[in-house]
Amino acid sequence: MLSGLLLLLRTRGRKAILTIKMRKKTNCLYCGAQLSRKFCEGAVRLFCERCKEPIYENPIPATCLVVDDKKRLLLVKRSVEPKKGLWCLPGGFMELGETPEQAALRELKEETNLTGRIGMLLGVISNHSDRYNTVLMIGYHIKSYTGTPKAGDDASDLAYFDFDDLPEIAFESHKKFIRIYYSAYISDIFL
Numbered sequence: 001m002l003s004g005l006l007l008l009l010r011t012r013g014r015k016a017i018l019t020i021k022m023r024k025k026t027n028c029l030y031c032g033a034q035l036s037r038k039f040c041e042g043a044v045r046l047f048c049e050r051c052k053e054p055i056y057e058n059p060i061p062a063t064c065l066v067v068d069d070k071k072r073l074l075l076v077k078r079s080v081e082p083k084k085g086l087w088c089l090p091g092g093f094m095e096l097g098e099t100p101e102q103a104a105l106r107e108l109k110e111e112t113n114l115t116g117r118i119g120m121l122l123g124v125i126s127n128h129s130d131r132y133n134t135v136l137m138i139g140y141h142i143k144s145y146t147g148t149p150k151a152g153d154d155a156s157d158l159a160y161f162d163f164d165d166l167p168e169i170a171f172e173s174h175k176k177f178i179r180i181y182y183s184a185y186i187s188d189i190f191l
C-alpha cells in the first residue's frame, strides 16, 4: 500500500508541492499475513506472527562516481524522482550478485555511456532518504574512461562543471564525496 508524504519545496523562490510515494510493508513477503510492530532484538521492528519472526530492514547499498577531466566534474541531471531535475554524480543501486565496483561501472555506462576504470574508494556514507529510509552510499573515483559522454537511463542530461562553480547537488552524500575528492586528492595528486 502506498502512502503519500507531501513536501513543500522552495525552488528558485517559487513554492512547489511534491508528493513522494513512500512504500510501507504491510504484509509478510513469505506467508502474506498482516505484519505488526513489536519490540524485538533491541528495536521496534515489523513482525510476522504467523512466521514468528521479525522482518529485518536494512539500508540499501548504492554507488556513485566522481568522474573528472582533471579540472571539471562530470554530473548528470536526474530524470526521475527523487530530486528529479537536479544534478548529481553518476551512480545507482547495486543489483543482487554484483560487487560494488561492478555496480558502479554498470551505472556509469548506463547513465553516461562511458566505460571506466575505478581509481580509488572515496568512502562509504549513510544517507537519509525520504523514499528508501536509509541509503548506504559507496563513492569511487574513476581514474580513466573511454567513450563519448551521452546521458541515458535515469539521466536526462550530462555536463562537465568547474569545481568552483557547481550547480545545486541532489544528495548530501554526493556533496560529501565531491568535497572529499576535491579537498583530499585533487590539490595534491591531480594538479
Ligand SMILES: [Zn+2]
Residues within 6 Å of the ligand: 028, 029, 030, 031, 032, 033, 048, 049, 050, 051, 052
Ligand atoms: Zn510470515
